[in-house]
Amino acid sequence: MKVEALKSILKELGIECARTIEEKVDLQFSALENLYKNLNDDELFLKLVIANSIVSYQLSAKGEKWWWEFSRYFSKNPPKGIVAAYSEFLPNSKTNRRLIQPKLNRLKKLEPFLSSLTMEDLRDYYHNMLRFRDHLARVMNSKEDAKTIVFAVKMFGYASRIAFKEFIPYPMEIDIPKDFRIENYTKRFTSEEPVKFWRKISREVGVPPLHIDSILWPVLGGDRRVIGRLKKHCEKSELVLQLVSL
Numbered sequence: 712m713k714v715e716a717l718k719s720i721l722k723e724l725g726i727e728c729a730r731t732i733e734e735k736v737d738l739q740f741s742a743l744e745n746l747y748k749n750l751n752d753d754e755l756f757l758k759l760v761i762a763n764s765i766v767s768y769q770l771s772a773k774g775e776k777w778w779w780e781f782s783r784y785f786s787k788n789p790p791k792g793i794v795a796a797y798s799e800f801l802p803n804s805k806t807n808r809r810l811i812q813p814k815l816n817r818l819k820k821l822e823p824f825l826s827s828l829t830m831e832d833l834r835d836y837y838h839n840m841l842r843f844r845d846h847l848a849r850v851m852n853s854k855e856d857a858k859t860i861v862f863a864v865k866m867f868g869y870a871s872r873i874a875f876k877e878f879i880p881y882p883m884e885i886d887i888p889k890d891f892r893i894e895n896y897t898k899r900f901t902s903e904e905p906v907k908f909w910r911k912i913s914r915e916v917g918v919p920p921l922h923i924d925s926i927l928w929p930v931l932g933g934d935r936r937v938i939g940r941l942k943k944h945c946e947k948s949e950l951v952l953q954l955v956s957l
């Protein structure tokens with residue numbers, strides 16, 4: 712049965728393999744490393760990554776391209792204020808062209824929260840990502856499993872790992888970000904609601920949903936650089952390829 716094969720592969724890959732894919736394979740992680748190096752401002756870096764996650768929906772290109780556009784733009788144009796910066800960036804973006812005004816409105820909601828955060832708060836949130844999710848959902852008036860909220864935790868986790876130089880696994884309670892790639896892949900196994908399906912699978916295999924997302928999402932994008940990186944860095948690359956072809 713396909714679900715049994717899925718579970719057995721995920722169990723074998725575990726969090727360690729997810730971490731390798733996140734840090735060595737996912738082009739989004741490299742985009743964040745590039746921005747971190749160029750910005751040279753830990754607090755601004757972490758806040759920009761949260762802001763960018765909140766407007767990462769209805770993209771006009773693949774997510775990887777969007778995150779690289781973000782990284783290059785803010786490497787050259789370090790912002791003073793988030794809303795002011797995105798009022799320039801979004802209307803000129805090549806990879807995030809839709810729903811510009813609603814996205815700016817979301818950033819208006821977010822900005823006071825971001826401005827109130829110190830580096831200590833950000834570090835505390837990294838150590839308690841569940842609390843971060845809850846606060847962010849409240850500020851954005853969103854559900855705790857909303858795609859942009861859980862995705863913001865994923866990207867905040869990436870950014871914090873880079874800034875604080877410490878790996879903390881994602882909490883089991885934070886759901887998978889339900890985007891097009893994950894939704895389509897889930898249909899191969901079930902007609903159940905994807906977030907609920909992955910919640911169950913996660914608990915059964917002992918891998919948190921956000922780490923399962925990291926194993927699946929980059930390879931499902933079909934970018935040949937990702938496959939090259941996977942073969943180079945991940946000793947279980949064949950199992951990952953088996954997983955995405957189930």
Ligand SMILES: Nc1nc2[nH]c(O)nc2c(=O)[nH]1
Pocket residue numbers: 739767773774775777862887888889890893924928
């Ligand atoms: N499930 C995911 N959705 C995404 N959208 C985006 O831009 N990046 C991601 C991701 O890493 N996972």
